[in-house]
Amino acid sequence: MKPDSRALRAIVFDLDNTLLRSRIGARQGLLVAAKLIATELKKNGYSYSYLNLFKRLQHIDREMLGRKFLYNRDVWWKTLLHELGIETHFPWIHRITLRYWHTYQSDSPPFRDAEQTVRRIKQMGLKIGMVSDFDGTPGMKRKRIRDVRFHRLFEAIVVSGEDTPRVKPGHESFRLVAKKLRVQPRSCIYVGDNPRTDIAGAEAVGMRTVIVRRKNNQFGNPTYRIPRLRALPPLVRSMRQFRG
Numbered sequence: 001m002k003p004d005s006r007a008l009r010a011i012v013f014d015l016d017n018t019l020l021r022s023r024i025g026a027r028q029g030l031l032v033a034a035k036l037i038a039t040e041l042k043k044n045g046y047s048y049s050y051l052n053l054f055k056r057l058q059h060i061d062r063e064m065l066g067r068k069f070l071y072n073r074d075v076w077w078k079t080l081l082h083e084l085g086i087e088t089h090f091p092w093i094h095r096i097t098l099r100y101w102h103t104y105q106s107d108s109p110p111f112r113d114a115e116q117t118v119r120r121i122k123q124m125g126l127k128i129g130m131v132s133d134f135d136g137t138p139g140m141k142r143k144r145i146r147d148v149r150f151h152r153l154f155e156a157i158v159v160s161g162e163d164t165p166r167v168k169p170g171h172e173s174f175r176l177v178a179k180k181l182r183v184q185p186r187s188c189i190y191v192g193d194n195p196r197t198d199i200a201g202a203e204a205v206g207m208r209t210v211i212v213r214r215k216n217n218q219f220g221n222p223t224y225r226i227p228r229l230r231a232l233p234p235l236v237r238s239m240r241q242f243r244g
């Protein structure tokens, strides 16, 4: 662990797969979308099994989240239809997106140590913020955040790509959350699960970074790595002890 003498004033969290178990919700959401699309296509005379559509959607999901940073689910379903060679206008596309998010949300409960970790950090006298990416549907991310039962613990929330011009790893949202918390970015630590989106932007404005171990994620090269969220308060405590 690298010693660091900068004063620490705030911890800023990512939401999906850091505080919420979003991998299950994301999978269930895609499954619901595949079933609905199969049903709608059938009404229009096309016959596809929902499992076939689900597999294609899983591939599109990986492309959009992992490489293209395109989060508007309407675009995902249109991409699927385009791949199938179906170019007709389908007015039901956005309804699928709303059903997808409904399922995603109800199947993405907080990790068991999430609320307790955030409370402990707060009890240590630190400010608490959140930077989370736009979901591609206006207002959706804020709605999902409001439905997290401990969302009131967060003193500043920034939705990247909605409150700022760019999604993560664009650096604007990290600067903005520090401004809202009234602290210097260099006095903040950003905690996330995804090295592709959760390190570069935060470090560009001077924040230190923590990547938490999640199933199948990679650590990348953050300032600190932790095996689970509840390892965060001891890490913070040791950093403060080092300062004396």
Ligand SMILES: [Mg+2]
Pocket (backbone or CB within 6 Å): 014, 015, 016, 017, 018, 192, 193, 194
């Ligand atoms: Mg995440």
